[in-house]
Amino acid sequence: MAASSVVSEPVVKAGEAAGSAAAFGTNRLLLLWSTVIGKKIVMAVTGVIMVAFVIAHMLGNLKIFAGPKEINTYSRFLREVGMPELGYGDALWIVRLVLITAVTLHIIAAVTLTRVSWQARPIGYRERKDLETSFAARWMRWGGVILAVFIVFHILHFTLGMVGFQPGQFRELHVYSNVVAGFSVWPVSAFYILAMLALFSHLDHGIWSMLQTLGWSTARNQATLRLASRLIAGVVFAGFVSVPVAVLAGWIQ
Template sequence: MTESAETQQHPVAGNRFVAIWTSVIGKKVVMAVTGAVLILFVIAHMVGNLKIFSGQEEINAYSRFLREVGWPELGYGQLLWLVRIVLLVCAVLHITAAVQLTRMNWRALPVGYENRKDVETTWGAVTMRWGGLLLAVFIVFHLLHFTGGLVGFQSGQFEHLMVYQNVVAGFSVLPISLFYIVAMGALCLHLDHGIWSMFQTLGWVTVQNTKSIRTFSRLVAIIIFVGFISVPISVLAGWLR
């Protein structure tokens, strides 16, 4: 047996996290756990977005609440920054593991088939890598757009904490709205496969519950998709102005 197999066989206490990161299945476990954190954030984000349908005061107050929550233990905006740091760490780990695993997988199949047909796979599974890349681009754009107000607005149009006005102004630009909707489609596909995969990687899928978990995964993906695109669509339709 080779050297690395020997070291894998006897992971000593203390370097177990290293052992997880160096194993192929361990890297997937990292992707599953960080993915779970990101999914929970996405759900909370979507629920928060829906406050826009309760009116300007509600959603603008909510954005102030996100900065004030945790007081007096935490100062203004500190909890928000803590969450942002956790999310950034999760995103970096998720992407790093994905890139490393993808490179290993490409190395394992250097000669492609002249003709191999897929018989079982789903759209979500096939679009995982490129859809994930699109999501990474989208996240950067989204932060520059609605968080920073640096792109997509005419000068002086974006005002910090005036969420309602910013959203209506931002989504009134048709190409930007369409980009958001397409990106949410990519997210829907990513989660349709990703949530189920997360359960599989963590070993919670059994022959008995696999159908329910796949259905649950698809349901959550669709709810998130509909919840997010309802905002740009409402702006484009003129329901929010």
């Protein structure tokens, strides 16, 4: 009896210590979130997750140029990955949940930071540098709004087939024929191309800001990082836009 109480006491203390360490960690995270730099870090980290996703998605989309079998098999693979340990579509749901969390935190941080910058804005006097910064910030906000509208439309379009198709035209897992039918409607293709322009400008400025927030930019490497951000944004833009352009031009049908 005595032995068990001797053994159990440190275990309880270790549990309490773990609990208070977790509470301490949570408090520190909340404290960080309450600061401007904390929200910028959240924007940067969620930005990294979304940039990784768009690059992977753009590369996956290029499989359409290899033919219907390749892209349709790829779509099935995305649902079967991790089986049998995971169920059909589970891995895809994990990715969706990570993305939904990242997008939500990114938007909440952006809206809060925008409010802070509006409250701090001097009235009646502004230097030229401030004008440039606020122009870039305004562009980022509008680009972000266009992208948010685009993502909702895109999921209703190519994932659910609820908009942009004739009845019975959309078939799950038949990505090739869905994409060809979807982009044959030119206003839909035009909207995608416009949204990809917004994505280009958002990535161009966003990757650069992210590198600064994460402390990777120095006086010496600034020009290189600026160029690298533009290059990544340009490659992502070209990769995505090549698909609607190829359908409209009749290269894939």
